[in-house]
Amino acid sequence: MDKSAIQKELLKMFGKDRMLSDALDLMYYSYDSSFLTKLETTSPYAVVFPRSTEEVQKIMQFAYSHDINIVPRGAGTGETGGCVAVEGGIVLDLSQWKEIVEIDQKNMQVVVRPGVIHADLNSELAQYNLFFPPDPGSSLMCTVGGMVANNASGLRAVKYGTTEQYVLGLEVVTPKGDIIVTGGMKSRAIKNVSGLNLTKLMVGSEGVLGVITKIRLRCFPKPRARGIAMAVFDRLDDAPATVLDVYQAGILPSGIEVLDGSAIKAVNEFKPHIKLPDAEAILLFEVDGNPPSVEFEGDIIKEMAGKRARLVEWSTDPKSMAQLWEGRSVTAAAASRVRPDVSRIFAGEDISVPLSRVADVLRAIRELGQKYGIQVVNYGHIGDGNVHTAPVINPEDPAEVERVLQLVDEIHLLAIEMEGTTTGEHGVGAVRRRYAPLEHGIAHEYMLKVKQAFDPKGIMNPGKLI
Amino acid sequence: MEFKELPPVKEQLMKCVRCGKCRSVCPVFAEIGNETVAPRGHVFMVQMLRDGTVAPEQKVYDHLTNCLMCETCSINCPSGIDIHELNAAARSYIYEHNPSLAKDLIFDTMWTNPAYLKNAVRMAWGAQASGAQSLGRKLGLTKLLPGDLPKAEKILTGIPFRSARKQVPAVSPARGEKKYTVGYFLGCATDLLNPEVAKATIDVLTRNGCEVIIPADMKCCGLPHIANGKMKTAQQLAIENLKAFRQYDLDYIVTDCASCSSALAAKNMALLLGETEHRDEARAFAAKVMDLTYFLIHILDVRPPANAQAPKVRVTYHDPCHLANAQGITDEPRELLRRIPGVELVEMTDANRCCGGSGTFSITHYDLSMQILDKKMDNIEAADADLIATCCPSCMMQLRHGVSRRGLQNDLVHPVQLLSQAYQMSKGSEMKAAL
Numbered sequence: 001m002d003k004s005a006i007q008k009e010l011l012k013m014f015g016k017d018r019m020l021s022d023a024l025d026l027m028y029y030s031y032d033s034s035f036l037t038k039l040e041t042t043s044p045y046a047v048v049f050p051r052s053t054e055e056v057q058k059i060m061q062f063a064y065s066h067d068i069n070i071v072p073r074g075a076g077t078g079e080t081g082g083c084v085a086v087e088g089g090i091v092l093d094l095s096q097w098k099e100i101v102e103i104d105q106k107n108m109q110v111v112v113r114p115g116v117i118h119a120d121l122n123s124e125l126a127q128y129n130l131f132f133p134p135d136p137g138s139s140l141m142c143t144v145g146g147m148v149a150n151n152a153s154g155l156r157a158v159k160y161g162t163t164e165q166y167v168l169g170l171e172v173v174t175p176k177g178d179i180i181v182t183g184g185m186k187s188r189a190i191k192n193v194s195g196l197n198l199t200k201l202m203v204g205s206e207g208v209l210g211v212i213t214k215i216r217l218r219c220f221p222k223p224r225a226r227g228i229a230m231a232v233f234d235r236l237d238d239a240p241a242t243v244l245d246v247y248q249a250g251i252l253p254s255g256i257e258v259l260d261g262s263a264i265k266a267v268n269e270f271k272p273h274i275k276l277p278d279a280e281a282i283l284l285f286e287v288d289g290n291p292p293s294v295e296f297e298g299d300i301i302k303e304m305a306g307k308r309a310r311l312v313e314w315s316t317d318p319k320s321m322a323q324l325w326e327g328r329s330v331t332a333a334a335a336s337r338v339r340p341d342v343s344r345i346f347a348g349e350d351i352s353v354p355l356s357r358v359a360d361v362l363r364a365i366r367e368l369g370q371k372y373g374i375q376v377v378n379y380g381h382i383g384d385g386n387v388h389t390a391p392v393i394n395p396e397d398p399a400e401v402e403r404v405l406q407l408v409d410e411i412h413l414l415a416i417e418m419e420g421t422t423t424g425e426h427g428v429g430a431v432r433r434r435y436a437p438l439e440h441g442i443a444h445e446y447m448l449k450v451k452q453a454f455d456p457k458g459i460m461n462p463g464k465l466i
Numbered sequence: 467m468e469f470k471e472l473p474p475v476k477e478q479l480m481k482c483v484r485c486g487k488c489r490s491v492c493p494v495f496a497e498i499g500n501e502t503v504a505p506r507g508h509v510f511m512v513q514m515l516r517d518g519t520v521a522p523e524q525k526v527y528d529h530l531t532n533c534l535m536c537e538t539c540s541i542n543c544p545s546g547i548d549i550h551e552l553n554a555a556a557r558s559y560i561y562e563h564n565p566s567l568a569k570d571l572i573f574d575t576m577w578t579n580p581a582y583l584k585n586a587v588r589m590a591w592g593a594q595a596s597g598a599q600s601l602g603r604k605l606g607l608t609k610l611l612p613g614d615l616p617k618a619e620k621i622l623t624g625i626p627f628r629s630a631r632k633q634v635p636a637v638s639p640a641r642g643e644k645k646y647t648v649g650y651f652l653g654c655a656t657d658l659l660n661p662e663v664a665k666a667t668i669d670v671l672t673r674n675g676c677e678v679i680i681p682a683d684m685k686c687c688g689l690p691h692i693a694n695g696k697m698k699t700a701q702q703l704a705i706e707n708l709k710a711f712r713q714y715d716l717d718y719i720v721t722d723c724a725s726c727s728s729a730l731a732a733k734n735m736a737l738l739l740g741e742t743e744h745r746d747e748a749r750a751f752a753a754k755v756m757d758l759t760y761f762l763i764h765i766l767d768v769r770p771p772a773n774a775q776a777p778k779v780r781v782t783y784h785d786p787c788h789l790a791n792a793q794g795i796t797d798e799p800r801e802l803l804r805r806i807p808g809v810e811l812v813e814m815t816d817a818n819r820c821c822g823g824s825g826t827f828s829i830t831h832y833d834l835s836m837q838i839l840d841k842k843m844d845n846i847e848a849a850d851a852d853l854i855a856t857c858c859p860s861c862m863m864q865l866r867h868g869v870s871r872r873g874l875q876n877d878l879v880h881p882v883q884l885l886s887q888a889y890q891m892s893k894g895s896e897m898k899a900a901l
């Protein structure tokens with residue numbers, strides 16, 4: 001079926017107010033937040049805005065019978081080109097389908113449609129003293145559907161884990177057009193080991209197995225208190241060693257962030273008033289819970305960090321906590337604004353390595369940056385070894401782009417070599433797919449078989465993940 | 467200057483990483499919800515335009531104008547991109563390749579010279595007074611501005627017969643000891659639609675030791691032109707305004723219109739004239755420009771006399787985008803209100819969210835503008851205030867329309883009107899009755 005015939009059929013199904021087919025309109029769907037889609041743009045055949053499971057089913061059946069690719073899309077904040085129709089196809093923009101179907105306060109669960117924005121969900125849940133703990137940096141804009149499809153997490157993953165720990169069940173439309181419910185058709189159970197765990201399979205499947213149309217999430221009671229500690233180190237290796245000390249002292253902070261020398265410099269250049277101490281590394285610990293336990297854990301962190309740090313500061317006062325955290329909160333922006341003629345890019349930005357290798361990796365990345373003549377700013381969730389590297393380049397200089405792509409490739413290979421992974425939370429999409437055989441070996445073939453079972457025609461978000 | 471060489475295009479375009487934070491703050495995106503109106507989508511389209519991937523066509527222009535120019539995205543952009551400037555530059559670039567005669571007429575002639583504009587408004591007034599209400603048709607404006615003018619004509623109700631200039635002298639001496647010579651930039655909308663605001667401004671300034679001069683040759687601030695793809699005309703107007711003010715020895719240049727003060731402030735003057743021979747004069751001019759509310763608090767430190775008898779009035783304040791976003795001025799208007807005896811300031815939710823008026827946007831995109839207005843009106847109603855205060859004539863017009871659409875009774879005021887009345891009230895008149 002050619003593009004205009006597809007558009008005609010979709011028009012019949014959706015009407016002109018809920019689809020886009022004009023070439024200019026479609027161009028806006030050629031990107032997400034990845035650097036890849038800044039370099040290469042492909043427009044989809046059409047974009048539709050489904051608002052019911054039946055509509056998704058109808059379009060899947062249509063696509064299946066005509067071999068047309070389907071690409072689910074949330075807010076398009078992914079860093080991997082995951083929601084872009086890199087091999088052509090119809091984009092399902094699910095971000096307008098933002099219904100919170102049910103808040104089941106008695107069972108501490110919530111049922112949502114895929115387009116609900118993460119931050120909106122949490123402000124709604126706050127009224128019930130509940131929260132959905134994973135906290136991506138894109139909270140204000142990303143959809144819960146996108147989070148589930150990417151198994152997103154954030155800086156509190158150290159304590160609260162990733163999205164998958166909260167997904168109790170899903171409604172999914174498969175490429176053949178079946179509507180399946182994972183986690184039990186009738187279940188509201190929090191523990192559930194009946195059947196093969198299709199929920200876990202779907203979480204993080206990046207839209208290659210089906211379209212997620214409904215999500216049942218478990219929520220947690222909102223903690224009452226927070227505290228922040230900042231520790232400043234003259235030696236990079238002291239930072240991961242301190243993290244280990246804190247763990248071994250029996251403390252599990254809700255977040256542990258690192259800024260290395262490059263990030264400290266970038267922050268100070270961007271916002272001189274923040275005056276981060278000049279150092280090799282800064283650690284930020286966040287603890288949450290009830291007030292006495294927060295104080296107790298804060299004391300231990302101070303003691304542990306004090307063994308190696310040049311300076312340790314601690315606060316539970318909202319204003320000074322915000323001050324301590326300010327450096328971290330502006331790091332990403334600072335990377336783009338260190339110089340007028342550069343921008344940070346999202347590429348090679350998400351490797352994750354064991355804690356014991358974090359210092360080595362940070363050093364190695366610094367050396368790679370020197371090798372390719374590229375400034376890199378490193379920060380990340382050190383508590384779980386997730387390093388965010390921000391290469392800073394002029395993205396319009398082809399020579400620099402070529403060098404940065406080589407750098408990024410080396411960073412990915414480095415992560416695998418250091419017993420880590422190419423991506424801790426942002427996902428694979430189109431940009432890291434080529435590392436799949438290397439990362440998974442023969443398991444990769446089994447992944448392809450699972451894909452084949454769900455999607456025999458290969459129409460579901462092709463070119464991504466595996 | 468060539469489109470590609472304009473500073474925002476040259477320096478900022480590449481900084482967009484398309485993180486999408488702008489999706490979470492844009493009032494237009496909140497209504498339409500697809501990527502074609504997301505601010506990062508506009509940035510993307512400007513890039514496509516610059517790279518020649520798309521041609522400078524009307525269609526692209528129509529996409530880019532699905533934007534209020536409220537600057538909410540710009541102030542929230544982690545990469546520090548002035549998205550509205552990119553958008554404005556692109557509109558002008560497209561416009562230059564597709565000159566439409568109608569727009570030339572309205573923006574190059576009628577809306578550059580207050581006298582011409584006044585005639586148009588007088589005709590509108592005639593239309594109103596005759597009960598015809600067919601402003602659009604009388605002016606032939608339907609043909610000139612695309613979109614929804616026939617629907618939008620109700621927004622322009624209540625146009626006063628006599629403009630401010632007809633009612634106030636060109637020079638008003640300071641009362642009491644003179645402290646400053648102040649140039650009053652009397653914007654088109656205040657002049658023609660809100661002369662009461664102009665009178666209050668002059669009253670408060672002169673009471674506080676300012677000699678107030680309204681230069682005769684002053685032109686429009688140029689903001690409507692920037693929004694409508696007429697950057698070159700805006701540039702011309704800026705140059706004319708430099709000339710109009712050059713002949714006076716002024717300590718400050720003050721305006722009660724948020725849009726004018728943002729257009730005359732350093733950032734916008736740099737956008738218009740930063741790369742021209744007028745750069746230095748523009749800089750010196752902009753350094754004297756101050757929004758009235760800022761001037762009243764920080765320079766004059768006005769304090770109306772205490773008055774225990776002042777009637778109690780609940781006032782809610784709406785932040786104009788061109789004041790709050792473009793200039794970061796949010797405290798001063800509130801502080802002014804707080805200093806007025808009898809006023810109780812009640813905050814509405816999302817006071818700093820665009821009302822959807824945005825100059826000509828409510829005319830070109832009426833239905834969308836009304837959706838955005840509805841959200842604002844919900845918040846206004848919930849605040850349960852007697853009066854709605856704001857510092858921008860475009861917001862006033864839009865909110866007045868919102869009030870009438872809902873059959874409410876609230877009056878719209880500029881804080882300076884309440885201030886002026888507070889001064890007068892020391893002689894005993896009733897604040898509410900006078901409004």
Ligand SMILES: Cc1cc2nc3c(=O)[nH]c(=O)nc-3n(C[C@H](O)[C@H](O)[C@H](O)COP(=O)(O)OP(=O)(O)OC[C@H]3O[C@@H](n4cnc5c(N)ncnc54)[C@H](O)[C@@H]3O)c2cc1C
Nearest residue numbers: 074075076077078082137143145146147149152153207212
């Ligand atoms: C500034 C910034 C900070 C970020 N911080 C973090 C972070 O801290 N942690 C983190 O994990 N990620 C982070 N991300 C990455 C990204 O925001 C998350 O992965 C997010 O969950 C993606 O959601 P989305 O709605 O934008 O999905 P999209 O980008 O639209 O889609 C992502 C993938 O999910 C698929 N998909 C989307 N919806 C569905 C659905 N309903 N059914 C099936 N498949 C679907 C798409 O096909 C695509 O493969 C960040 C991104 C940015 C720009």
